[in-house]
Amino acid sequence: MLDTMIEGAIAFMLIAGGAFAFIGSLGLTHLKDFYMRLHGPSKTTTLGVGCTLIGALIFFSREDGPVIQELLITIFAFITAPVSAHMLAKSALHHKLKPDPRTRGNPVELESEKPRHTIEESPQGDSPLP
Amino acid sequence: MIDTALWIALALFCAAIVLNFYRAVVGPSLPDRILAVDTMYMNSIALIVLFGIWVNNKDYFEAALLIAMLGFVSTIAVCKYLLRGDIIE
Numbered sequence: 001m002l003d004t005m006i007e008g009a010i011a012f013m014l015i016a017g018g019a020f021a022f023i024g025s026l027g028l029t030h031l032k033d034f035y036m037r038l039h040g041p042s043k044t045t046t047l048g049v050g051c052t053l054i055g056a057l058i059f060f061s062r063e064d065g066p067v068i069q070e071l072l073i074t075i076f077a078f079i080t081a082p083v084s085a086h087m088l089a090k091s092a093l094h095h096k097l098k099p100d101p102r103t104r105g106n107p108v109e110l111e112s113e114k115p116r117h118t119i120e121e122s123p124q125g126d127s128p129l130p
Numbered sequence: 131m132i133d134t135a136l137w138i139a140l141a142l143f144c145a146a147i148v149l150n151f152y153r154a155v156v157g158p159s160l161p162d163r164i165l166a167v168d169t170m171y172m173n174s175i176a177l178i179v180l181f182g183i184w185v186n187n188k189d190y191f192e193a194a195l196l197i198a199m200l201g202f203v204s205t206i207a208v209c210k211y212l213l214r215g216d217i218i219e
Contacts (some may be wrong), residue, residue: 005132007132008131010132010135010136011131011132011134012137014132014135014136014138014180015138015139017139017176018138018143018146018176019142021172021173021176022142022149024169025146025147025149025150025169026146028149029153034159034161034162034165037162037165038165041165041168041169041172041175045146045169045173046172048176049173052174052179052180056179056180059183060188064162067188069191069195070191073175073179073198076199076202076211077172077175077198078176081172083202083206084202087170087205087209087210088161088214089163090213091213092161092163094212094213095159095160095212097159
């Protein structure tokens with residue numbers, strides 16, 4: 001009975017991880033602009049890989065005691081995914097990638113550069129002489 | 131039960147890697163491609179762990195840890211290069 005429950009937990013974790021990773025990659029392929037596309041992999045795929053690793057942890061600690069090495073990769077992935085997403089967003093803002101009209105937010109970095117001085121300068125030199 | 135779940139998870143992760151590859155090839159801008167490769171190494175970590183479950187060998191976790199660390203460092207390095215034009219200033 002207990003074995004069946006543990007096997008069910010492992011199977012659930014593996015399928016949930018696969019489904020989350022697939023949904024994240026589907027978002028990466030399907031969404032419109034970079035700022036939307038950043039959401040799928042940085043949240044969903046991390047959760048999917050974490051679920052799969054926890055399933056592997058339960059699988060390997062069934063036979064001979066707890067095995068916690070897999071937890072190491074899970075923690076590492078959960079720490080590093082936001083950092084790399086932040087760096088990707090910064091580089092996208094630096095390159096001034098065009099947002100879709102439906103993307104909300106209006107970051108300063110994306111505003112088009114307007115001339116600072118609005119004083120009208122009188123044309124010099126190329127105006128016809130009166 | 132675990133065998134069936136393993137096959138389903140393997141199929142889903144392979145489909146995810148194919149989608150990432152599509153984005154890495156098509157992606158209109160450079161950060162798109164970096165994001166696709168970043169997601170691809172995350173998925174390959176899970177694939178290696180699933181292979182370890184399949185052959186019932188827990189040594190494959192070391193390969194997965196190695197891929198995780200190198201992938202993170204390379205993503206940060208390429209982003210830094212895009213931001214500053216230089217990696218180590």
